[in-house]
Amino acid sequence: MIYLETNSLDPTYNLAMEEAAQEWDQPEDIMMLWQNKNAIIVGRYQNAEKEINFKAARELNVQVVRRSTGGGTVYHDLGNLNYSFIRPIDYQKKLDLTTLSKPMEEALNLMGIPALAQGRNDITLDGKKISGTAQRIHCRRLLHHGTLLFDANLEVLQSVLNVDPSKIISKGISSVRSRVTNIKEHVSPEKYPDMASFWQALILAFSKEGPLTRMDPPEHLIEKAKMLQETKYQTWEWNFGKAPAFTYSNSKRFPGGNLEIDVNVENGLITACRICGDFLGLVELDDLENALVGCRYESAAIQANLSRLDLPLYIGSITEADFISCLFER
Numbered sequence: 001m002i003y004l005e006t007n008s009l010d011p012t013y014n015l016a017m018e019e020a021a022q023e024w025d026q027p028e029d030i031m032m033l034w035q036n037k038n039a040i041i042v043g044r045y046q047n048a049e050k051e052i053n054f055k056a057a058r059e060l061n062v063q064v065v066r067r068s069t070g071g072g073t074v075y076h077d078l079g080n081l082n083y084s085f086i087r088p089i090d091y092q093k094k095l096d097l098t099t100l101s102k103p104m105e106e107a108l109n110l111m112g113i114p115a116l117a118q119g120r121n122d123i124t125l126d127g128k129k130i131s132g133t134a135q136r137i138h139c140r141r142l143l144h145h146g147t148l149l150f151d152a153n154l155e156v157l158q159s160v161l162n163v164d165p166s167k168i169i170s171k172g173i174s175s176v177r178s179r180v181t182n183i184k185e186h187v188s189p190e191k192y193p194d195m196a197s198f199w200q201a202l203i204l205a206f207s208k209e210g211p212l213t214r215m216d217p218p219e220h221l222i223e224k225a226k227m228l229q230e231t232k233y234q235t236w237e238w239n240f241g242k243a244p245a246f247t248y249s250n251s252k253r254f255p256g257g258n259l260e261i262d263v264n265v266e267n268g269l270i271t272a273c274r275i276c277g278d279f280l281g282l283v284e285l286d287d288l289e290n291a292l293v294g295c296r297y298e299s300a301a302i303q304a305n306l307s308r309l310d311l312p313l314y315i316g317s318i319t320e321a322d323f324i325s326c327l328f329e330r
């Protein structure tokens with residue numbers, strides 16, 4: 001098995017490198033271990049608006065990136081280690097998805113960590129989740145990847161993923177919230193004092209299951225990864241535009257009156273919008289609604305569109321900031 005490291009902490013590059021490796025036409029299995037600096041990784045078929053507390057994510061400087069596999073939303077930081085296994089698939093043989101987490105379970109057990117592969121995509125320790133996994137078949141290869149919570153900031157994890165979904169009606173896949181724990185809390189500090197020692201021990205455990213050929217990603221893989229990073233994982237169109245359609249509804253009471261907003265969002269863009277309320281209106285609400293249609297559902301884009309309207313006090317006794325807060329309040 002080939003063992004690769006990405007030499008990067010950038011989630012957009014790492015996900016691109018993983019995809020490039022899956023498209024790499026060579027017969028051997030590939031294993032990758034990699035880390036992202038603070039990031040939220042949403043599933044291919046998910047709606048980020050429903051999963052993420054954007055206010056907390058912004059304040060904590062956590063980047064949001066969509067991945068190509070299905071499943072739920074997870075949080076990554078330097079206390080979390082990601083693994084990827086890529087192997088050619090034999091279409092004649094039945095693929096048993098329930099066994100995919102077994103090699104990781106066994107490697108952790110070899111390391112003295114009594115982890116348990118549970119259900120279809122979790123690995124647990126002491127009844128709590130330490131790893132979430134997902135898979136994708138692409139270019140006749142199976143990618144099975146997962147997280148390992150070694151020493152992640154679980155407070156940040158909770159705060160960025162915690163959102164009240166009641167204002168959003170959406171199709172798409174919802175995350176399955178679990179109780180999580182860090183591996184470090186369950187092993188003696190002498191054994192794995194830090195992430196580096198845990199990482200090295202994991203490589204060693206896998207090399208006991210079969211020979212690992214460690215190599216740096218070849219130049220053509222790096223080139224492909226850079227291309228995919230630029231054209232896919234760094235783009236708004238992929239990260240937000242790929243979201244399933246949703247409707248957002250909110251009503252809020254301000255000193256200047258009540259405001260009620262409903263917006264439909266498709267491919268990340270506002271396709272319809274209804275605004276009403278009992279505030280003192282100095283602008284045609286139709287104009288306001290029309291100005292929002294076609295706009296990206298994100299506060300900076302909406303702000304830019306509103307300022308183009310060029311109307312002082314355009315919604316009367318409710319300020320622009322009130323209006324925007326109502327549109328994005330969770």
Ligand SMILES: Nc1ncnc2c1ncn2[C@@H]1O[C@H](COP(=O)(O)OC(=O)CCCC[C@@H]2CCSS2)[C@@H](O)[C@H]1O
Pocket residue numbers: 041067071072073074075076080082083121129130131132133134145146147148149157161174175176177178179180
């Ligand atoms: N880093 C991490 N590891 C394990 N579990 C997590 C993590 N972050 C959040 N969670 C918990 O899992 C649920 C979501 O579980 P759910 O089962 O819905 O989704 C997943 O597990 C997806 C795993 C994707 C793995 C990829 C591998 C490389 S790039 S990301 C969330 O609400 C939290 O309770």
